[in-house]
Amino acid sequence: MILPIYLYGQSVLRQETEEIDANYPDLRKLVDDMYETMYASDGIGLAAPQVGLSIRLIVIDADALKESFPELEGVKLTLINPELEVLTDGKKVTREEGCLSLPGLHEPVSRYEKVRLNWLDIDFVEHEEVFEGFLSRIIQHEYDHLEQTLYVDRTTPIRKQLIRNKLRNIAEGRVACDYRVKQNAKKR
Ligand code: NI
Numbered sequence: 411m412i413l414p415i416y417l418y419g420q421s422v423l424r425q426e427t428e429e430i431d432a433n434y435p436d437l438r439k440l441v442d443d444m445y446e447t448m449y450a451s452d453g454i455g456l457a458a459p460q461v462g463l464s465i466r467l468i469v470i471d472a473d474a475l476k477e478s479f480p481e482l483e484g485v486k487l488t489l490i491n492p493e494l495e496v497l498t499d500g501k502k503v504t505r506e507e508g509c510l511s512l513p514g515l516h517e518p519v520s521r522y523e524k525v526r527l528n529w530l531d532i533d534f535v536e537h538e539e540v541f542e543g544f545l546s547r548i549i550q551h552e553y554d555h556l557e558q559t560l561y562v563d564r565t566t567p568i569r570k571q572l573i574r575n576k577l578r579n580i581a582e583g584r585v586a587c588d589y590r591v592k593q594n595a596k597k598r
Contacts, residue, residue, distance in 0.1 A: 412443070412447050412450045412589075413443050413444070413447045413461040413462075413590070414462075414591055414592040415447065415451060415510050415590065416459070416460055416511060416591070416592045417511050417513070417580055417587075417594075418511050418562075418580045418581055419582070419583075419594045420511075420594070422459050422463075422464060423460070423558070423560065424558045425459065426464065426558065427459060427464045427466045427557075428465055429466050430465050430466065430467060430490060430491065431534075432534050440463075440467075441469060441488055441532060444467075444469045445469050445471065447461060449471070450590075451510050451589035451590075452474075453510045454471060454472050454475060455468065455472075456469050456470075456510065456552075457552045457553075458555075458556075459555050459556070459558075460511050460555060466490065466491045466492065467488075467489070468489040468492065468556070469488055469489075470487045470488075470549070470552060471486045472485040472486075473485060475544065479543070479545075482544065489527070490529060490530040490534070491529060491530050492527055492528065492529040492549075493527070493528045494527050494550070495525065495526045495528075496524075496525055497525060497540065499524065500522065501523040501524070502522055502523065503522075504519065504521075505518065505519065505521070505544075506518050507519045507547070507551055507561045509560065509562075512560065512561075512580060513580065513586075513587045513591075514576065514580075515562070515573060515576055515577075515580075517562060517569055518565065518569070519547075519561050519564050519565060521547045521550050521551075521564075522550065523542060523543075523546065524541070524542050524546060525541055526539070526541075527539055527540075527549060527553075562577065581594060583596035584596060584597070
């Protein structure tokens with residue numbers, strides 16, 4: 411089932427998230443629905459707050475980017491209760507990002523090159539891995555959603571000023587979208 415994606419301005423994107431356990435109701439169905447929703451909107455990652463749920467759950471399928479990033483071929487990750495740690499060399503890289511909750515916007519964002527992630531998979535098996543390159547960026551972007559942060563929060567003050575009207579339009583329901591969304595009522 412395709413779920414509506416909550417757009418910028420919806421309060422759930424700024425609410426604290428909770429860890430889940432194996433008793434979370436219909437978790438497998440929810441994860442399937444999140445993948446379906448993500449594919450239907452041509453996304454490569456989706457975090458639970460974007461479908462209106464304040465829980466620590468992320469789905470990623472980066473295979474669609476394999477032309478530009480061969481290392482992303484077949485990369486599909488379901489991340490439950492992830493914990494992210496920035497690795498001490500602390501090097502940052504700037505690249506453009508977009509987000510399904512912010513249709514029509516793409517902005518450069520500076521991110522750490524290397525992070526370590528701990529998480530549980532759909533069977534609640536524990537994993538730990540170090541991620542680099544573009545996958546590290548995708549993970550940091552999605553992890554931010556669990557920490558009430560959107561990528562536009564991380565742009566420079568000048569860029570923030572330049573996109574102010576676009577952000578207001580999204581928050582006030584004046585944005586057209588070719589996928590199912592939940593947004594604030596249109597303000598005139
Ligand atoms: Ni996003």
